[in-house]
Amino acid sequence: MTIVQSKRITMSRILIQGALVLVALFGAITTAAAGQDAATKAVYHFTAQPMAVKAGAPATFTVQIMGPDMRPVTGAKVSATRVDMGPDGMAEMTGKIVPAGSADPSRYAFSTTLSMPGRWAVTIEAQIPGEAAPVRGQVILEAK
Ligand SMILES: [Cu+2]
Numbered sequence: 001m002t003i004v005q006s007k008r009i010t011m012s013r014i015l016i017q018g019a020l021v022l023v024a025l026f027g028a029i030t031t032a033a034a035g036q037d038a039a040t041k042a043v044y045h046f047t048a049q050p051m052a053v054k055a056g057a058p059a060t061f062t063v064q065i066m067g068p069d070m071r072p073v074t075g076a077k078v079s080a081t082r083v084d085m086g087p088d089g090m091a092e093m094t095g096k097i098v099p100a101g102s103a104d105p106s107r108y109a110f111s112t113t114l115s116m117p118g119r120w121a122v123t124i125e126a127q128i129p130g131e132a133a134p135v136r137g138q139v140i141l142e143a144k
Contacts, residue, residue: 042068046124046137049107055117055143060100062107063139065126072106077127080110087119087140097122114143 045066053059063080065073085093095112102109114120120141125134 042131044068044073044126044128044135044137046139048122048139048141051140052142052144053114055114058111058113059143060109060111061141062102062104062109063122063124064107065128065135065137067128073126073128074105075129076108078108079125080112080122081125082123083112083114083120083141084123085116085118086121090116090118095120112141114141117143119143 047064047066048061049064050061053061063078065076065078067073079099080097083095083097084091093116095114097110097112100109100111108126110122112122120143122139122141124137124139126137127134
């Protein structure tokens, strides 16, 4: 009776130790990933202007990209790869989006027709001078 009990205690101790090792390992892995991310990826912020457009009609808006130095990015090659109603739970509802002309070198213009009132996510890919890989971002447009 006592032997069985002590065996059980040993087993649960091993299980607890194993779990702690897993937690420690997982912690180390996530920290390493976060550290790598911070070292290689600069943070860019994407904003749209205007943020609200008319539903059912061609609308033009511009995107501005703020760099890690909080200055607008100029001279980037920016494309809008997708526009969908994901923010309102309709990711399968997509629209057509094309580049438009912009006189301001820090504003990248696009034209789209948002068929339904609600929030639309525009996925943007930017080739930014000095960045090895394209930077992806998203802006939300509200169609009214
Ligand atoms: Cu919709």
